[in-house]
Amino acid sequence: MPGDLRDGRIVIVGASLAGLRAAEKLREEGFAGSLTVVGDEPHPPYDRPPLSKQVLLGRAAADTTGLPMHRDPDADWRLGVRATGLDPVGKRVALADGESLPYDRLLITTGTRARPWSNPDEAALDGVFTLRTREDAAGLAERLAAGPRRVLVVGGGFTGSEIASGCRERGIEVTVAERGPAPLVGALGGTLSKLAAAMQRNHGVDLRCGVTVTALRGDGDGRFIGADLSDGSRVEADVCVAALGAVRNVEWLADAGLAAGPRGITCDAGCRAFDMYGIVTDDVFVAGDVSRFPHPLFDYQLLSLEHWGNAVAQAEVAAYNMVNPGPLRRPHLTLPTFWSTQFGLNIKSVGVPTFSDQVVIAQGSLEERRLAMVYGYKGRVTAAVTVDMAKSLEYYQHLIETAAPFPPAPGASDRPLAAEVPVPSDVPDPKGLSHGPTVALTGHLPDRRLIMAAATG
Numbered sequence: 001m002p003g004d005l006r007d008g009r010i011v012i013v014g015a016s017l018a019g020l021r022a023a024e025k026l027r028e029e030g031f032a033g034s035l036t037v038v039g040d041e042p043h044p045p046y047d048r049p050p051l052s053k054q055v056l057l058g059r060a061a062a063d064t065t066g067l068p069m070h071r072d073p074d075a076d077w078r079l080g081v082r083a084t085g086l087d088p089v090g091k092r093v094a095l096a097d098g099e100s101l102p103y104d105r106l107l108i109t110t111g112t113r114a115r116p117w118s119n120p121d122e123a124a125l126d127g128v129f130t131l132r133t134r135e136d137a138a139g140l141a142e143r144l145a146a147g148p149r150r151v152l153v154v155g156g157g158f159t160g161s162e163i164a165s166g167c168r169e170r171g172i173e174v175t176v177a178e179r180g181p182a183p184l185v186g187a188l189g190g191t192l193s194k195l196a197a198a199m200q201r202n203h204g205v206d207l208r209c210g211v212t213v214t215a216l217r218g219d220g221d222g223r224f225i226g227a228d229l230s231d232g233s234r235v236e237a238d239v240c241v242a243a244l245g246a247v248r249n250v251e252w253l254a255d256a257g258l259a260a261g262p263r264g265i266t267c268d269a270g271c272r273a274f275d276m277y278g279i280v281t282d283d284v285f286v287a288g289d290v291s292r293f294p295h296p297l298f299d300y301q302l303l304s305l306e307h308w309g310n311a312v313a314q315a316e317v318a319a320y321n322m323v324n325p326g327p328l329r330r331p332h333l334t335l336p337t338f339w340s341t342q343f344g345l346n347i348k349s350v351g352v353p354t355f356s357d358q359v360v361i362a363q364g365s366l367e368e369r370r371l372a373m374v375y376g377y378k379g380r381v382t383a384a385v386t387v388d389m390a391k392s393l394e395y396y397q398h399l400i401e402t403a404a405p406f407p408p409a410p411g412a413s414d415r416p417l418a419a420e421v422p423v424p425s426d427v428p429d430p431k432g433l434s435h436g437p438t439v440a441l442t443g444h445l446p447d448r449r450l451i452m453a454a455a456t457g
Contacts, residue, residue: 005323006032006033009105010103010104010107010322011103012107013106013107013108013110014037014039014107014111014249015037015038015040016045016288017048017308018311018314019037019039019045020037020073021312021315021316022109022315022316022319023319024073025316025319027072027074029319029323029324030323031322035075035076036075036076036078036103038078038083039081041079041080041134042079043079044077045066045067046067047065047066047067051133051136052137052159053162053166055137056137056144056166057169057170058141058170062137063134063138078101081096081099083096083110084096084252086256086258088257091103091106108286108287109287109290110290111290111311112247112248112289112290113132113246114130114131114133114136114247115130115242115244115247116244123216123242125218125240126223127224127238128240129240129242131163132246140239140241144166144172144239148238149173150239151167151173151174151175152227152241153176153240153243154213154241154242155176155244156176156177157183157184157243161184163243164205165203168204168205175208176206176207177227177229178207178209179210180428181193182194182196182197182209183197183207183209185426185428186354188347188349188353189353189375190425190427191359191426192373192387195366199343200343211229211230212230213230214228224240246289246306248264248265250264257276258274258284259273260273265290265291267285267286267291267293268280269293269294269332270332271291271293285321287315287317288314291304292304293332296333297333297400299355307336307338317330336349345369347386348393349383349385351382351396351397352383353375353427355375356376356425357377357378358424358425359373359423359424360373360406361374363389364389370387370389371387371389373386374407376406379406380403381403381406381408382400384397384399406422
């Protein structure tokens with residue numbers, strides 16, 4: 001192994017789950033040079049899934065969600081300071097405090113932030129929240145503990161549904177406003193979203209689908225008191241949570257010449273970032289929620305994921321490739337997995353449900369609220385989602401990895417094949433959803449067009 005890959009200066013921008021696991025992996029792989037981790041939040045890396053689960057239920061404090069270190073990465077932690085720019089030619093990262101960090105190799109793990117409510121004045125009302133950071137979770141948990149009359153959740157994706165579930169578990173009245181035809185439709189398609197809608201209503205949620213919130217209303221003292229909906233109705237509530245999906249943290253790269261845009265930073269399967277001409281870089285790597293990467297099982301379309309497991313797996317591949325020469329580099333081919341607990345149900349998925357044209361219930365039933373749904377695309381298995389049947393998921397993962405035919409053959413289900421006929425997966429266009437999908441599959445759409453003058457003479 002060439003010595004220079006184990007030495008030199010590596011900067012990680014993003015003190016996140018991906019950033020921490022990458023830092024640990026770099027040391028594990030023998031990197032002995034200087035390692036700097038930059039983070040815009042003042043805290044060391046912490047775990048986000050508990051924020052919408054245990055923290056909102058009052059079972060854990062927001063400041064107890066710190067991530068354990070598997071090993072000391074011996075890093076210089078620059079916390080509470082934003083990266084504001086990147087000079088890929090001079091190999092320097094500009095920070096908000098005026099400092100400029102030199103690097104030999106750079107890893108970007110800046111992740112996402114909550115999409116704010118579109119009207120800044122309405123977003124500033126007392127009682128209007130988003131949920132992404134420790135501070136968000138602590139503030140919202142405190143407000144829920146005070147016992148509001150009603151909570152309005154805008155957006156019925158996974159985060160919005162988990163918030164609604166937490167409210168009902170606390171005995172708080174809750175209204176969910178979802179632009180799509182049902183909650184979770186953007187991530188799981190039409191069939192399972194019907195089950196999600198039924199579960200919410202059975203647990204007392206006032207679920208409004210096919211509507212948007214047109215305005216948040218405040219009283220004369222700047223407190224949130226309710227909202228106007230597109231169907232002309234009004235909802236009176238004390239608390240509003242805008243669960244509108246995520247914004248990828250790429251603005252600081254606007255002048256860096258990378259293939260970075262609203263859907264993230266495009267990289268190859270080895271986590272190397274592309275520049276804006278589609279040429280792969282060899283010193284800038286990307287991992288986690290902010291990345292867009294190709295996967296051979298999904299026609300090499302670019303995947304954008306907001307999954308805990310993907311952040312860990314991709315960070316480790318990126319770190320490995322940063323300190324190993326070309327022939328030894330590994331691809332990031334891990335299958336996406338995801339889980340959510342809401343309204344007493346444990347939902348787990350493997351593969352990409354949105355990359356599908358048909359679904360079939362292979363085990364259980366919607367009526368039992370315990371099932372395994374298998375997704376197919378052009379005659380092969382591409383995803384599976386289980387509801388309170390997680391032990392089955394490993395089997396379906398094997399079907400996806402081996403491109404098994406869809407629908408699954410007899411023996412891949414607990415019913416005669418003829419008992420369940422595949423139906424359209426009914427996955428909507430993500431552009432029409434307010435909360436955004438958990439997985440986005442896209443072709444390459446350049447974020448800016450460059451006019452190239454032909455050389456003459």
